[in-house]
Each structure stands twice: as structure tokens, then as C-alpha cells.
Amino acid sequence: MRVTFDPPTDPAAYSFVHRLRVRFAETDAMGVVHHGAYLPYLESARVEYLRSLGHPYGELRQEGIELPVIELALRYLRPVRFDDVVDVHLVVASSSATTLQLGYLVTADGTARATAVTVHGVVSAGSGRPTRAPRWLANLARRP
Amino acid sequence: MRVTFDPPTDPAAYSFVHRLRVRFAETDAMGVVHHGAYLPYLESARVEYLRSLGHPYGELRQEGIELPVIELALRYLRPVRFDDVVDVHLVVASSSATTLQLGYLVTADGTARATAVTVHGVVSAGSGRPTRAPRWLANLARRP
Amino acid sequence: MRVTFDPPTDPAAYSFVHRLRVRFAETDAMGVVHHGAYLPYLESARVEYLRSLGHPYGELRQEGIELPVIELALRYLRPVRFDDVVDVHLVVASSSATTLQLGYLVTADGTARATAVTVHGVVSAGSGRPTRAPRWLANLARRP
Amino acid sequence: MRVTFDPPTDPAAYSFVHRLRVRFAETDAMGVVHHGAYLPYLESARVEYLRSLGHPYGELRQEGIELPVIELALRYLRPVRFDDVVDVHLVVASSSATTLQLGYLVTADGTARATAVTVHGVVSAGSGRPTRAPRWLANLARRP
Secondary structure (H helix, E strand, C coil): CCCCCCCCCCHHHCCEEEEEECCHHHECCCCCECHHHHHHHHHHHHHHHHHHCCCCHHHHHHCCEECCEEEEEEEECCCCCCCCEEEEEEEEEEECCCEEEEEEEEEECCEEEEEEEEEEECEECCCCCECCCCHHHHCHHHCC | CCCCCCCCCCHHHCCEEEEEECCHHHECCCCCECHHHHHHHHHHHHHHHHHHCCCCHHHHHHCCEECCEEEEEEEECCCCCCCCEEEEEEEEEEECCCEEEEEEEEEECCEEEEEEEEEEECEECCCCCECCCCHHHHCHHHCC | CCCCCCCCCCHHHCCEEEEEECCHHHECCCCCECHHHHHHHHHHHHHHHHHHCCCCHHHHHHCCEECCEEEEEEEECCCCCCCCEEEEEEEEEEECCCEEEEEEEEEECCEEEEEEEEEEECEECCCCCECCCCHHHHCHHHCC | CCCCCCCCCCHHHCCEEEEEECCHHHECCCCCECHHHHHHHHHHHHHHHHHHCCCCHHHHHHCCEECCEEEEEEEECCCCCCCCEEEEEEEEEEECCCEEEEEEEEEECCEEEEEEEEEEECEECCCCCECCCCHHHHCHHHCC
16 A cells, blocks of 8 residues: 555644644754654554544554554644644544555644654554454544 | 655665664564654764765754755555664655755665655755755766 | 752652653553653653743743753653553752752652652853853742 | 762773764754753663673563663763764673663763763563573673
8 A cells, every 4th residue: 555645734624633732852953843753743643533432542452453654654844843732633544454544734823834644554463464453443434 | 846756675776875773762662663763764864875975964054054854755664673783775866956855775684674755955044944955965866 | 969859759749740641652662661751751841830830941942041951860660651641740859040950750540650850050042051040940949 | 779870971980882973863952962862872882782792682682681771860061962973981880680780971072971870670571570680690790
């Protein structure tokens, strides 16, 4: 699979939002948030989204399933700075028994700062081998 | 600009390589390197590549130029683990007076672990506004 | 100055608390939060404490003052894991025109996980040279 | 156990040195290396020190032993900046069947930038419970 989703910059296109505040440790010598620090932001949004569905990621892991990122695309539009309040908007772009594709929009002060897509495999926690997603996960993109 | 380069998995397609060793701090509870920890690997390879050209990134910054990442694509093929010796192969995919596109192949033990592309803007260090790249940088993709 | 404060494990000894949730990116291959990931936790608690006083750290920086960590002591008592809800308790141990000493207790599920002390210098944002703290900061330890 | 070692600022007092280069990702908006980024530096020096003894940390982990940090003290003397070449000097301050205490001196350009001490427990990789160190590890402080 490849990234097939083109994440829009309109928050209305997203079904979930996670709010966080930029830490000083996440900034770099350019005076803005380091481009690598956005990945934990997206990850936190995913974790909170799964919790909101009643399926905390920790439970999924205890059931023997991991959702490693197998592909990632990010576009940086405007910088985010120390202490900014950031909203990470999330939408399920596609889902199947074997992969999950999520789209993200990062905003602060009501303006778009970045868009992103992550593609996840569904693997067995022990072996790291591909396994089949539980039905609720495979059908995630079909939620009303 | 968008990512237009599709990074090959053959190291022979790359012109530069930077070797590093995985730190324990870069692993996560899946027992492998966290997907976000690859970004500093790519960054270190860029910095060493510029140094190898006689243009350390620090000098570029002192001349008032920054090369922020404005777009990023990553594909994770096989995990990398604590203490692995990792080679980050780099090639200039395209360059102009305003942007730079780099391709990467991450290998360990001779096998491909990830491929990546970063697109960089050329901005003024003070204002963050777009500026023009010095000639050597704009012509980087044409190097023999 | 040296660390002179011995942080107690009783939350009642602390005057402020900041709650956060452990990110997956903060774990390591031991399956617990990496010991280095606690430092941003303490930092976030400091930032929120200053905000609670009506003196956001960002304002302090705009006024030309930084509070770099010049000394740090940490004791790890029990691990913290992915998705744990963590409370960082904070108390001002001492303050003067030139230094600030803070004590911390990290708890999760009501049990102590770590204690810490940070000592901060008061420096000029531009030069990094020591400067004098504003009166409210110098007198912080005397707050009722 | 508590930190009992006071790390000197003379490199001659240390028995091992590990060299690394500061990454851009390790800097913060103060324009210097973030105080939390020193912890992976110390960790890398430990790992290379054990390797130099013929006991790679990875092997120790495969034998079922982990050496988690249970206590940490750091003193920041002068900042380190992007692209600086940093030497992490290391000495075994004390060792026993149950704990290991290491001292560190961080230098750049021949001047002291930080000193540190880490105290490690010896625990079983599976359970995290205290276990006994192999003889070579328990006797590390007695090496000629």
C-alpha cells in the first residue's frame, strides 16, 4: 500500500480532535518546533482516538496486536512555537483487515500548520508478522 | 512543490553515506527503533553531506540561510533495533534556487530498512521568509 | 549552588500539580518510560506552574530572561508505562535573585514513581549571562 | 544507595571516552543543546564502554540482565551547541553485585561543559526484580 489520501486543510473534514500544548523540549535552534516532534503529536492523537472508540491502544497490545507505522507523509505549512496550543485533527482515510490509513491536520490559533498521513500495518505483537485486524478496526472507515 | 522522487532500495543509486549506531533512547516498547527516531538520522546524514561538500550547515546558518523541512515522506520496510549499525544513504533528487529535495535509503546489515524523501525550503534565518539559495546549493543536483 | 533539597514522597508537601499522559514515543525497549523522558515532564510542570502564577514562561523570555537548568537530580523509584496518567507535583524549594530550586514528585495511580530537583540560573536571554530575577521570582519561595 | 561520587572536571580522572557530534534535533529554542539531550549522550558512552570491555549491553540483555538508571545527578557548566564535537569521559565510581555507579565529564573544545553521575540497579530483564550482577560487572570498579 501507498499513501493515497490527500489530507484537506479544513478542520470540518476530520472526525476527531486532540489538543496538546507544545513543550520547550520540542523546539529547536530555529526557535520553532522541530519537524521530528510532530510525530509524537500524531501518535498521541491516534491513541486518544482509539480510546474515544472504547478501544484503548494498550488493550489492543494486550490482545497481541500492534499497529506500527509503515508509511508516513508530512507537509509543514507554518511553524508551531513553544507554548502554542495545538489541535491535531484526525480522520480515518481507509481501513481493511491488514492496513489502516489515517489523515491529520495540525492547527494552532485556528490556522493550518501541517497535514499528515500515516499508514499502519496490523501485526502480531510477539512476532511482528502481519495478522488480521479485529472487525471493529477493519471497518473503522465505514463508521457513520 | 511536492515529493516527486521515489527513493530506490539499491545503495548504488546514492552518492553519500553516513553511518551511525542506534541508541537505546531511540527504541520504544515494541522493542525496535521508534518511527520518529529516524528523522534525526536523516538530519544527521544531511548535515554530514553538506560538510563533505565543504559547506557545513552551521556556516550556512551563519550566512543567514536555513533549510527547514517543508515536506517529508517515509516508508518503513523492516525494523532497526538497539545497537544496530545503520547506514543512511543520501542522494540529491532535485535542487533549485528555492527548494532542495533529498532521497534516503536506510540500511543495516546490508538490507534495506527504510526509504525517505525530504523537501527543504530555502529561507532567511532571521525572518523565516523564502530567500534564494547560493549558486552551489541551487546547482547541487547537477554535480557530476 | 548545589542541590540542597531532598524531595519528599508525600504529595501533601507540594503546592502545585500538573497532569499528563505517557506517550508511546517516550517508552523504550525495556517496556517502560525511558529515564530521559522524565525531564520534559518536569519542564512541562514548571511551565504550567509559572502560568498558574500569572507569569507564563513565554512572557519571561520576551522580557529577556531565561531560566536554564544548571543542576539536576533524579531518583527513579518505580517505572511508569505507556498510557499511564502521571501527576507531576512541584514545590519551590528556594529562590533568590540569581537562582531557583524546584522539587518534584512524580506519581501514577497514587504511588510515587520518581522524585527530582532542578536548580535554575537566571540569565539574560540574549547573552546567556547571569542577570537578576524580577522580584516576584526572587521571592517565590516565600509565597504563603 | 545514593549518589556518592563527585565527578571531577579533569579528563585525566576518567578511564574511557566516547566522542559524538551534536545533532540539530538536540537543540532547543535557547539555541543550545536541551538539558534533556545529555542523557542519551551518557547512555551512549555507557554502551560503548561496556562494548570496549567485551561485554556489549545487548549481550547482557540477552542474558536476562538490565541496568536501569535508578539515580541521576547532572551539573551543567557551559552550553553545548549544534554541530559541536563532544567527548563524554566515563569512570566507574563504584560497583557491587547489586549496583553500579558511573561518573561522567562532558567536554567540547577541551573545556568542561557538564559533569554527571548515574547509579544503576541490576535487575532481571523479564521481571524487573533485583538480581545479582555477573562477577565481571560486580568487580568493575576494581579494574586496574
